[in-house]
Amino acid sequence: MVQAANDAPTPTATRETGRSGALPVTAWTLLVGGLMGLVVLDWAAGFYWIQNHGPAKLIGALLTVALAVASSRLDSRTLPRAAGVFAVGSLCLSFWLHLEMVASEQALGFAEPAALGWLLLLVARRGKPSWAALAVPLLGMAIVLRPMAVSVRQSTIIMALLFALAAVTALGIGLGMRLLLMDRRRQAAALRLEQRTVFARDLHDFVAHHVTGIVVQAQGAQAMAARRPELVPPALRRIEQAGSEALTSMRHMVGMLRDADDEVTLTPLAGIGEVRTLVEEFSAVGGARARLELEGTFDDLPVEVSTTAHRVVMEALTNVRKHAHGCTEVRVRVDRSGDLLTVRVGDDGRPRHVSQSGFGLKGLAERVGLIGGDVRAGPVTAGGWAVEAALPVSPAASAAKETVS
Numbered sequence: 001m002v003q004a005a006n007d008a009p010t011p012t013a014t015r016e017t018g019r020s021g022a023l024p025v026t027a028w029t030l031l032v033g034g035l036m037g038l039v040v041l042d043w044a045a046g047f048y049w050i051q052n053h054g055p056a057k058l059i060g061a062l063l064t065v066a067l068a069v070a071s072s073r074l075d076s077r078t079l080p081r082a083a084g085v086f087a088v089g090s091l092c093l094s095f096w097l098h099l100e101m102v103a104s105e106q107a108l109g110f111a112e113p114a115a116l117g118w119l120l121l122l123v124a125r126r127g128k129p130s131w132a133a134l135a136v137p138l139l140g141m142a143i144v145l146r147p148m149a150v151s152v153r154q155s156t157i158i159m160a161l162l163f164a165l166a167a168v169t170a171l172g173i174g175l176g177m178r179l180l181l182m183d184r185r186r187q188a189a190a191l192r193l194e195q196r197t198v199f200a201r202d203l204h205d206f207v208a209h210h211v212t213g214i215v216v217q218a219q220g221a222q223a224m225a226a227r228r229p230e231l232v233p234p235a236l237r238r239i240e241q242a243g244s245e246a247l248t249s250m251r252h253m254v255g256m257l258r259d260a261d262d263e264v265t266l267t268p269l270a271g272i273g274e275v276r277t278l279v280e281e282f283s284a285v286g287g288a289r290a291r292l293e294l295e296g297t298f299d300d301l302p303v304e305v306s307t308t309a310h311r312v313v314m315e316a317l318t319n320v321r322k323h324a325h326g327c328t329e330v331r332v333r334v335d336r337s338g339d340l341l342t343v344r345v346g347d348d349g350r351p352r353h354v355s356q357s358g359f360g361l362k363g364l365a366e367r368v369g370l371i372g373g374d375v376r377a378g379p380v381t382a383g384g385w386a387v388e389a390a391l392p393v394s395p396a397a398s399a400a401k402e403t404v405s
Helices: 025-044 054-073 078-100 111-126 129-148 154-227 229-258 272-285 303-323 360-370 395-404
Strands: 289-295 329-337 340-347 374-379 385-392
Touching (some): 025 054, 054 078, 078 129, 111 154, 154 229, 272 303, 272 329, 303 329, 303 385, 360 374, 360 385
Parallel strands (some): 289 329
Antiparallel strands (some): 329 340, 340 385
8 A cells, every 4th residue: 555654744854934944053153153253353454443433334244244143044035125124224334434434444344245245145045036136236236335435446446346256156156056946846846746647547557456356246246146145245245345445545545646735755555565465365356366476586676666566467467357258367477587577467368358548558568668677468379368577676777767768
């Protein structure tokens, strides 16, 4: 049966909530240490000793540094809003310094532009687009215009160009990380869609297998009703049990298909260990007797190989019930030889009718082809019908197939 890997999903690990979470301790320590070091450097350089204007620069720098330190805990809406407000405050301070005609060298400072550059990077990386489009140019202007707050000289232009280069670099890094995250989300969405598509195919095969068994048992019970009525109640109980199991599994599987919000890791429908159960259930229904032969070791099979092998056996047994007339024996053989797993299901019946438009063998061929294998189905010389699949076990073969696809 298909089961979730965990009893409950973990949304914090698989879903975006609009908040990136706090920085790792090491990165946060480096950020705080670097920004506070720049504050101390600006203090030592005398950038805050400007008569009555120094405290305003110092307070502005400390507040901007504080926002940069706390920025990783702000969500995608609050971050660009707060960054835009602080950028406007920095521009107002530059304009005020320009009106007061403070010496241009003392209008410099590295702590506040560095903090604004960090905010620019984060806003470009994860800010809500509508607010980020407004905050990014404000942050860029606040960083670049601070050196030229008083006058435009060769020294202030050079410093402004250096600050502009730093701002463009931060913006590029932020946008690059944003695009990478968007690409990963698209890949995850495509993977979920692919998994659900494969899951839907599994559901079709699973339903076809169980419903066919129920129909066969019902037909047998109807045939025995007149001649041996004592055998009807056990047959009805088997039909009831098979129907209940099918409904329970279908409800579970369809529930997972409808759960589009949570990413759940699904374990395979079944593997080699469940092939024996398939064969035993086939024989228990009555009619043809099924025999299973296993050769080789199957403990280290990749998940996709073991699941596909189970699918081959299930589809073949379903076709035997549907199309094999006069079948008395079915032979199921699973053989592991090196890097190749061979699955063969043969019967001694006469095919009644082979549908050319059904989904069974077509879907099986697609599933086998996804892992680099091939499947053949047709009459055999000694009489009867056989389905045989060759599945590569080595990861290299599967990877090569995926590359070609």
